Amino acid sequence: MRIRHAGREDTTELQMTPMIDIVFQLLVFFVMTFRIALPEGDFSIQMPSASASATLEPQTSPTLQVRLKARADGELTSITLDGTSMSDFTDLQQRIRRIVRDSAGPGESGSDREVEIDCDYHLKYDYVIQAITAISGYVDPETRTPHKLIERIRFAPLQK
Amino acid sequence: MRFYESKTAPASKGDLTPMIDMTFQLIAFFMLLVNFTDAEQDQRVRLPESILAVPPDEPYEERLTIQLASKDVIIFAGSEFSSLDQLSRALLVEKQILEAREKKVSDTTIIIRADRESKTGKVQEIIQACQTLEFLKFALRGKQAEVRVRSPSN
Numbered sequence: 001m002r003i004r005h006a007g008r009e010d011t012t013e014l015q016m017t018p019m020i021d022i023v024f025q026l027l028v029f030f031v032m033t034f035r036i037a038l039p040e041g042d043f044s045i046q047m048p049s050a051s052a053s054a055t056l057e058p059q060t061s062p063t064l065q066v067r068l069k070a071r072a073d074g075e076l077t078s079i080t081l082d083g084t085s086m087s088d089f090t091d092l093q094q095r096i097r098r099i100v101r102d103s104a105g106p107g108e109s110g111s112d113r114e115v116e117i118d119c120d121y122h123l124k125y126d127y128v129i130q131a132i133t134a135i136s137g138y139v140d141p142e143t144r145t146p147h148k149l150i151e152r153i154r155f156a157p158l159q160k
Numbered sequence: 161m162r163f164y165e166s167k168t169a170p171a172s173k174g175d176l177t178p179m180i181d182m183t184f185q186l187i188a189f190f191m192l193l194v195n196f197t198d199a200e201q202d203q204r205v206r207l208p209e210s211i212l213a214v215p216p217d218e219p220y221e222e223r224l225t226i227q228l229a230s231k232d233v234i235i236f237a238g239s240e241f242s243s244l245d246q247l248s249r250a251l252l253v254e255k256q257i258l259e260a261r262e263k264k265v266s267d268t269t270i271i272i273r274a275d276r277e278s279k280t281g282k283v284q285e286i287i288q289a290c291q292t293l294e295f296l297k298f299a300l301r302g303k304q305a306e307v308r309v310r311s312p313s314n
Contacts, residue, residue, distance in 0.1 A: 016176055023183050030190030040201075041213030042271065042299035047287055074279065121281030125228075125274045128283075129208035129302050139211050146212065158284045 046154045063114045070123035093134040118156035204229040208276040213302035220269040228274040248289050269297040
């Protein structure tokens, strides 16, 4: 007959090494795959195909034409709105605000007018985004409230 | 003469708890910040900045991202293309996949991530290539810029 000694218990020692091993491997994986994703946003543009645009309803108010001319190296040389020269994008925005009668009130919805941007082939894309920003709205620097101006923006047919 | 007994020093057991604690916190931090969904952000593309570039309110139902890096390199679906014909072929495959899944091609949004230095004409050519395959919704992507707060003196 076996006699059990109630007082003597086997102490089980927890092996930490494999766990620490895995934990460090996980840590290395996440550190290596970590990449800071900067906040990005989109500007919607309307680019219906030629057949689709033919069936669209005619515009009640004429489309505004923004022309951006560029040098061969892509730098912007001139901005015109319906043939009127603009000094910069701020000027363009002020003119657009006058056209859509923007009162900068809260919750102001965008105008239903349309803008067609006509750019030179070599123009740097950065200027197009600046133009779209100037046309589509602005953020009040004091209240930080966004105000919409014209959201219906499209590109003119490509010209080389 | 006294003899010192050479005793073996007892193995010092360091307390591992704070280290494991810290390591788990680091893992939790990186796990929360890791972003696999935005893997479509090629680091070669330097987006133009805009104060109005804000993330969309609702995620797009169907979306395809075309990236245009400097030197006219087009990046789409993990591949690099140097010509628009190659892009058109890859887009055609995507279109067939969408149709097989009974999704409308016209409802798919094409997100264009173009480098700020790239030619606008090239962006327009990409849009045209998409239009010929009946993709009609486009979104031009920009980097969110800080709003400059007007100083009281102004």
